[in-house]
Amino acid sequence: xxxxxxxxxxxxxxxxxxxxxxxxxxxxxxxxxxxxxxxxxxxxxxxxxxxxxxxxxxxxxxxxxxxxxxxxxxxxxxxxxxxxxxxxxxxxxxxxxxxxxxxxxxxxxxxxxxxxxxxxxxxxxxxxxxxxxxxxxxxxxxxxxxxxxxxxxxxxxxxxxxxxxxxxxxxxxxxxxxxxxxxxxxxxxxxxxxxxxxxxxxxxxxxxxxxxxxxxxxxxxxxxxxxxxxxxxxxxxxxxxxxxxxxxxxxxxxxxxxxxxxxxxxxxxxxxxxxxxxxxxxxxxxxxxxxxxxxxxxxxxxxxxxxxxxxxxxxxxxxxxxxxxxxxxxxxxxxxxxxxxxxxxxxxxxxxxxxxxxxxxxxxxxxxxxxxxxxxxxxxxxxxxxxxxxxxxxxxxxxxxxxxxxxxxxxxxxxxxxxxxxxxxxxxxxxxxxxxxxxxxxxxxxxxxxxxxxxxxxxxxxxxxxxxxxxxxxxxxxxxxxxxxxxxxxxxxxxxxxxxxxxxxxxxxxxxxxxxxxxxxxxxxxxxxxxxxxxxxxxxxxxxxxxxxxxxxxxxxxxxxxxxxxxxxxxxxxxxxxxxxxxxxxxxxxxxxxxxxxxxxxxxxxxxxxxxxxxxxxxxxxxxxxxxxxxxxxxxxxxxxxxxx
Amino acid sequence: xxxxxxxxxxxxxxxxxxxxxxxxxxxxxxxxxxxxxxxxxxxxxxxxxxxxxxxxxxxxxxxxxxxxxxxxxxxxxxxxxxxxxxxxxxxxxxxxxxxxxxxxxxxxxxxxxxxxxxxxxxxxxxxxxxxxxxxxxxxxxxxxxxxxxxxxxxxxxxxxxxxxxxxxxxxxxxxxxxxxxxxxxxxxxxxxxxxxxxxxxxxxxxxxxxxxxxxxxxxxxxxxxxxxxxxxxxxxxxxxxxxxxxxxxxxxxxxxxx
Numbered sequence: 001x002x003x004x005x006x007x008x009x010x011x012x013x014x015x016x017x018x019x020x021x022x023x024x025x026x027x028x029x030x031x032x033x034x035x036x037x038x039x040x041x042x043x044x045x046x047x048x049x050x051x052x053x054x055x056x057x058x059x060x061x062x063x064x065x066x067x068x069x070x071x072x073x074x075x076x077x078x079x080x081x082x083x084x085x086x087x088x089x090x091x092x093x094x095x096x097x098x099x100x101x102x103x104x105x106x107x108x109x110x111x112x113x114x115x116x117x118x119x120x121x122x123x124x125x126x127x128x129x130x131x132x133x134x135x136x137x138x139x140x141x142x143x144x145x146x147x148x149x150x151x152x153x154x155x156x157x158x159x160x161x162x163x164x165x166x167x168x169x170x171x172x173x174x175x176x177x178x179x180x181x182x183x184x185x186x187x188x189x190x191x192x193x194x195x196x197x198x199x200x201x202x203x204x205x206x207x208x209x210x211x212x213x214x215x216x217x218x219x220x221x222x223x224x225x226x227x228x229x230x231x232x233x234x235x236x237x238x239x240x241x242x243x244x245x246x247x248x249x250x251x252x253x254x255x256x257x258x259x260x261x262x263x264x265x266x267x268x269x270x271x272x273x274x275x276x277x278x279x280x281x282x283x284x285x286x287x288x289x290x291x292x293x294x295x296x297x298x299x300x301x302x303x304x305x306x307x308x309x310x311x312x313x314x315x316x317x318x319x320x321x322x323x324x325x326x327x328x329x330x331x332x333x334x335x336x337x338x339x340x341x342x343x344x345x346x347x348x349x350x351x352x353x354x355x356x357x358x359x360x361x362x363x364x365x366x367x368x369x370x371x372x373x374x375x376x377x378x379x380x381x382x383x384x385x386x387x388x389x390x391x392x393x394x395x396x397x398x399x400x401x402x403x404x405x406x407x408x409x410x411x412x413x414x415x416x417x418x419x420x421x422x423x424x425x426x427x428x429x430x431x432x433x434x435x436x437x438x439x440x441x442x443x444x445x446x447x448x449x450x451x452x453x454x455x456x457x458x459x460x461x462x463x464x465x466x467x468x469x470x471x472x473x474x475x476x477x478x479x480x481x482x483x484x485x486x487x488x489x490x491x492x493x494x495x496x497x498x499x500x501x502x503x504x505x506x507x508x509x510x511x512x513x514x515x516x517x518x519x520x521x522x523x524x525x526x527x528x529x530x531x532x533x534x535x536x537x538x539x540x541x542x543x544x545x546x547x548x549x550x551x552x553x554x555x556x557x558x559x560x561x562x563x564x565x566x567x568x569x570x571x572x573x574x575x576x577x578x579x580x581x582x583x584x585x586x587x588x589x590x591x592x593x594x595x596x597x598x599x600x601x602x603x604x605x606x607x608x609x610x611x612x613x614x615x616x617x618x619x620x621x622x623x624x625x626x627x628x629x630x631x632x633x634x635x636x637x638x639x640x641x642x643x644x645x
Numbered sequence: 646x647x648x649x650x651x652x653x654x655x656x657x658x659x660x661x662x663x664x665x666x667x668x669x670x671x672x673x674x675x676x677x678x679x680x681x682x683x684x685x686x687x688x689x690x691x692x693x694x695x696x697x698x699x700x701x702x703x704x705x706x707x708x709x710x711x712x713x714x715x716x717x718x719x720x721x722x723x724x725x726x727x728x729x730x731x732x733x734x735x736x737x738x739x740x741x742x743x744x745x746x747x748x749x750x751x752x753x754x755x756x757x758x759x760x761x762x763x764x765x766x767x768x769x770x771x772x773x774x775x776x777x778x779x780x781x782x783x784x785x786x787x788x789x790x791x792x793x794x795x796x797x798x799x800x801x802x803x804x805x806x807x808x809x810x811x812x813x814x815x816x817x818x819x820x821x822x823x824x825x826x827x828x829x830x831x832x833x834x835x836x837x838x839x840x841x842x843x844x845x846x847x848x849x850x851x852x853x854x855x856x857x858x859x860x861x862x863x864x865x866x867x868x869x870x871x872x873x874x875x876x877x878x879x880x881x882x883x884x885x886x887x888x889x890x891x892x893x894x895x896x897x898x899x900x901x902x903x
Contacts (some may be wrong), residue, residue, distance in 0.1 A: 058784040073705065076811055077713045093791060125770065129787070136787035138780040139841050140804040147794025165804060172807060173714055179779035186775030196767065217760065246707040258783050280647070280680040285688050286709040356647065390728070390735045391682075456784050505695040507688065552700045557761050560691075561703050 006206060007564070008263055010421040010615055010630040014118040015418065019636045023122045026418070027461060031468040038063030041467050044211055044226040046198050046253055048075030050170075050448060051431025052232030053177035054455030060181075060189035062460060067224060068181065068190050071197040071216060071248065071562075079234060079246040080451060083170025084291035085383065086152060086162035087134075087448040089127040094151055098159040100124045105637060107446060110156045110336055111411070111439020112589035112605065113639050114269070118418060118611070119436045126457040127449050131163055133456060139176045141165050154444040155292055156336040156644070162445045167291055167384045173448055177455070188595070197562065198253040201229070201260045201427065202483055204476045208427035212486050214494070216562060219555045221490050223483040227470055228426045228463055231257060232455065235432035237270065239570045239577065241514025243332060243407035244276055244289040250566035251573045254414050254433050262422040263615040263628060265415035265435035267573065268581035269443055271590045272523050273408030275342035277391055277401075278360040285507075287406040288391055290363070291384055292444040295333045297377065298401070299366035300324050300340070302361045306351030312362055312400050323347060327335045331627035331644040338441045338590045338603075338645060341405035345523050346601065348404070348521045360402030369397065372517065405523060405542075409447060411438040411590065412580075415615040415630075420454060421464035423615075430454035440589025497564045498554040502547030506563040509544045513537065513567070513574055521578050526594045530582040534575065538623060541571040572622040579616075579625060586610045607639045647680045650738055654746040655690070657702055663758050664740060669748075679739035683726065684716065686738060687749075691788040691828040703762040711874060714810030717817070718748040724814035724872040732812060732874040752817035754861045756824065767813045770827060776850035778831040780840050787859065793839050806833040808875040814876075815869035821861035826869035828856045829881035836888055846892035853889050 015026040033041065041064050045056040048070040056068040090103040104124035108115060131149075135141065142150040143162050149561065151160040165172040184190040192324035193213070199221065200212040210225035236251035237243040260263045275290045299321045303315055323343055328335040335343070344361050347353065354360050369377050374397060378385070385396045392402070414422045414429040416436055421428050431451040438446065476482070520526075520533035544567070552558040586612070587596040596604045613630040653674040660667035677686055684706050691701040707715040711732040718733045720726035726736045741747065749763065757765040807830070815826035832849050835841035841848070863882060870879040 054784070072707070072715065073767060074811065076771075077707055077715050079708060079713070081713050082708045082710050091790070129785075131790045132787040133782070133784060135790040136780070136782035138803075138835050138838050140800050140805075140834065140838065141790075141799045142805050143795055143800040145797050147666060147796050147800075148791050165807075168712065171810075172804075175807065179774060180782075180784075182771065182775040183779040183781065185771075192771075247709060281678055283681070283685065283689060285685050288710055323826065344871075361817050386730070387735065390711075390731055390737065393737070393739055460784065467876055503696060505692045507692050549695055549698070551695050551698060557701055557764075558701060560695055630724045 008261065008617055008628060008629055010415065011417060011419065012116060012630060013417040013419055019121050021115060022118050023125055030461065030465040033464045033468050033471065034140045035048045036062055036098040037471055040069065040471065042226040043463065044069065044224055044229045045232060046211065046230065047078065047232035047433070048072070048181065048232060049078030049080035049232060049234060049431060050174055050177055050451030050454040052078070052230070053174070053181045055230055055232060055430055056190055057177065057180040057184050058456055058460045059091055059489070060184040066184070066190045067193065067226065069193045069196050069198060069213060073194055073196060074194065075181055075194070076175060078174060079249055080174045080448070081171045081446050081478045082246065084167045084289065085154065085293035085365060086164035086169045086445040087130065087173065088154065088161050088443070089163060089449065090124055090161060091128055091131060091148060094160045096159045098161050102159065103127060103161065106157050107437070107443060108439070108637055109640070109642055110441055112603065112642050113439065113554045113607070113611070113634065114588050114632065115439030117634050117636060122458065123437050123450060123453050124386060126453045129457055130449060130452045133171060134176050137176045137180060139165065139172045152293055152296055152487060153334065155295065155334045155340070156331070156443040164293065167293070170448060173452065177452070179216045198233070198324045199256065199565070200486050201257045201424070202486045203260055203423070203424060204480055204482050205503060207425040209476050209480070210478065210483065212483065212490050214490065217557055219480055219558065221487050223478040223487055225475065225477045225483070227467055227475060228428065230428040230430055230459060231414065231433050234568070235413065236573055237407045237410050239514065239574055240407040240518050241511050242284065242287050242518070244287050249543055250569065252566050252569045254429070255569040255573055256420065257414060257424065257427060259618050260424065261413040261618070262414070262424050262427060263617055264576060265613050265615045266412035266580065267577040267616070268521065268584060268591050269411035269440045269589060270342045270407060271337055271409040271411060274337055274344055274405050275363060275403045276406035276408070277310050277388065278355055278357065278404040288387065289406070289408060290388060290401065290403060291545045292337070294363060294381060294384060297372070297380065298333065298363040298365050299367060300333050300361055300363055301598065302352040302354060312354070312364070319447050321352070328644045333587035335644050336443060337443060341523055342406055342592060343546045355402045360404045362400035363398060363403045364400035366400070409442055411435065411440060411442055415613065419465060420459055421466065428463065430459055440591055477486060493555050494561060494565065497548065497568065498550045498561055500546065500548045500550070502549045504547050504549055506548065506550065506560060506567045509540065509548065510567045512540055513570060516540065517574050517577065517583040519556060521581050524592050525581045526583065534582070537571060537574050537578065544568070544571065576616055576625055583627065584610055586615060611639070647678055649676055649678055650741060651676050653677065653741065653900065656746065656748045657763070659702070659762050660749045660759050660760060667759070677738055679737065681738045682709070682734065683720070683736040683738065684734050690841040694765070698861065703764045705764050706734055709734040712810060714812040717752050717765065717812060717814070719752065719817060721748050724752070724818045725874050730874055730876045731793055732810070752813050754816045754822035756822060757813060757816065770811055770813065772859065773824065773828055773855050774831060775853035776843070777848040778835070780835060781844060782840070795839060799837055803834050803837045804879050806830045806837070806877060809877055810875060814872040814874060816860065818868040818872035819861070820866055820868065821864055821865040824856050824860040825863040825882045825885070826873060826877055828852050829885035830877045832885040833881040836884070845888065846895045849885060849888040850892040850896055853885065878888065
């Protein structure tokens with residue numbers, strides 16, 4: 001009996017046939033589990049955000065036994081809730097030329113031709129079902145006076161395909177999925193384990209056999225076995241310390257799976273969102289996003305003159321540079337995120353930054369208020385304006401907002417095939433935790449779409465293709481010695497972290513790590529900088545291993561210890577991010593290597609050498625991962641230079 | 646523009662577990678910028694405590710954007726502190742002055758047992774939602790989203806109620822520890838919409854009765870509305886009560902079986 005997995009191979013399992021028929025072909029040929037047999041299978045779903053809650057609820061509706069895990073007190077807290085602007089779908093309710101193909105193409109182009117064509121096409125196909133499903137569940141999307149659904153436009157698209165619920169679309173969608181999950185919990189089809197964190201993944205006989213978790217209330221470590229495990233545990237944007245992610249967002253579940261054999265794909269593809277409130281102080285713990293939807297009506301500008309300290313109202317039109325409108329006339333203020341972020345960075349680096357720390361650019365609503373009136377602007381963005389005022393003490397109806405780019409989303413994640421299975425058989429990854437759909441840059445309003453697509457309309461179909469082979473066969477339960485061995489490793493790990501007895505808190509190390517990653521693996525990367533990061537991170541990790549201080553012991557509730565475990569995983573991930581960024585000697589989407597740019601400073605791709613997914617294998621040494629490549633072939637769309645001019 | 650606060654005295658509730666009697670600990674913050682958020686002040690305090698070998702203050706928090714509803718805190722006796730329509734995580738130190746004494750306590754309600762320090766167990770809210778706070782619409786088979794037009798005023802009113810973040814401030818502020826604003830918000834959101842009509846009366850009956858199993862009774866003080874970070878109107882309680890009364894007639898078949 002072997003505890004190790006076979007050598008990983010990157011078979012994407014893309015179905016046969018023309019692109020538009022692949023999903024139908026998959027569904028026509030997959031193996032199913034009949035309704036009466038579904039109850040014989042147990043599926044563990046880790047994470048209860050959009051992807052996890054929708055997957056858990058749907059799998060339970062189908063009849064599978066589902067155990068759902070969240071480290072929050074309630075499934076409703078997951079960070080999907082903070083998404084503001086909206087969700088894309090190719091409904092073409094505006095009659096403005098939208099179609100499944102156009103959403104597919106926009107997403108491929110937005111991802112800078114670094115995503116898997118077949119996955120993206122499926123995403124665009126099922127997008128329309130998501131809106132139908134969420135409306136049926138009572139999500140109060142914005143409507144027009146005639147009662148029909150309203151839409152807005154978002155970055156990287158020339159159609160209005162974004163559905164929204166004020167500035168709280170993520171909240172309303174998550175609550176919809178949570179309610180559907182709550183119904184299944186209420187009728188006993190889902191067992192919920194709240195305040196419980198995944199600390200390891202257990203493989204037996206070449207397949208994922210279950211997970212080891214830590215009860216955050218008692219510190220108790222325990223095992224759970226299942227036929228299949230789904231990780232819907234979000235992204236790793238908090239590796240930067242300062243990000244728009246929630247405080248508890250972390251890479252631990254994905255990273256622990258990676259250490260057990262799941263390949264980690266494209267870790268250097270991180271999204272820096274152009275419209276966040278600039279940092280005000282060094283000890284700040286979190287950055288706040290201002291929705292991209294604001295760029296529908298707000299105009300981005302900086303003073304033409306470096307160091308211009310006049311109040312914004314005192315700077316005449318002739319002295320302002322509306323740089324997005326100037327550089328990208330056809331998309332203007334709605335240029336995609338990576339492009340807008342870099343343009344802001346260039347303006348600030350050249351001394352045109354505004355605000356007390358000269359670390360922002362203006363997002364100005366004066367024209368919109370003049371054109372639409374204050375009431376219409378308030379109806380569209382009122383809650384965002386209020387939030388801005390609470391944080392900065394400034395009133396955006398009267399003075400322009402100040403914004404700056406910040407870490408927001410991570411396109412990289414666990415490598416998955418067309419069926420969303422990782423390289424560990426029986427272990428799936430959904431939502432932001434996987435890598436598959438957004439390539440090197442995600443378009444606005446597409447994260448909610450992907451999370452719900454995976455959970456509602458992909459996993460429930462694909463998982464039976466794997467489960468069916470285990471019908472009436474016995475699988476190891478938690479009495480198998482491998483569970484005990486992994487549990488013991490987890491206990492040892494927390495014991496080690498709790499007893500280093502140094503002088504610095506986990507937050508200190510997280511902050512220092514974040515600075516290194518932001519400086520050298522942030523909006524702009526260079527070979528020299530990445531080399532520097534790859535020598536500084538191990539040194540800081542060494543210091544962490546000797547000088548960490550965790551008070552409060554290892555038994556029972558201990559938020560400091562929880563944090564220490566998550567920070568330790570960020571160290572190893574940080575090294576992999578920099579390694580991946582170093583290896584990828586081209587610029588694409590959110591990955592901008594300064595050595596590879598066009599004359600006017602745009603990303604310069606190298607399709608000859610880098611049209612592949614970089615999937616990294618854990619070797620036991622964080623400094624020496626092994627690279628595997630999945631070539632990216634485009635049947636439907638040829639490689640094109642991505643232009644928004 | 647920014648300034649600095651000096652000499653703040655924090656009186657923080659510490660309690661090792663549900664059965665401990667608890668006490669106030671006093672900590673002094675010598676200096677902090679008024680740009681800091683209230684929870685960043687607690688982060689700084691906790692880092693200081695850990696590095697000096699003491700246990701950090703346990704408190705719930707996550708998104709820090711006022712939307713996940715994880716944060717709580719009674720600050721000087723007010724749920725989420727002095728700023729109207731603002732969750733604790735969005736409260737900033739500019740709302741305080743140098744020399745202030747700030748008393749920080751957990752939510753206090755019998756349905757929310759204290760877990761440790763400032764953290765409470767709000768899972769009774771989940772039980773209410775599990776009992777009926779949903780529309781039964783299994784995945785797949787939903788009709789086209791524009792099939793049923795919903796008048797804008799109806800959609801807007803449903804959205805007003807649906808904004809609830811489930812933080813529990815309404816319960817903490819209520820002298821009776823009632824959860825009528827929370828439950829009323831969810832009932833109103835779903836019962837106003839055309840999609841919610843099929844289960845309307847069963848929903849309200851189940852949710853109200855589950856609520857009554859855990860929480861105190863509403864006597865229309867209105868403290869909940871004043872404390873709500875999302876400014877949910879107390880009207881949702883009236884709408885819930887009206888539907889509950891009707892449900893008792895409409896659902897009388899199930900009554901006769903009881």
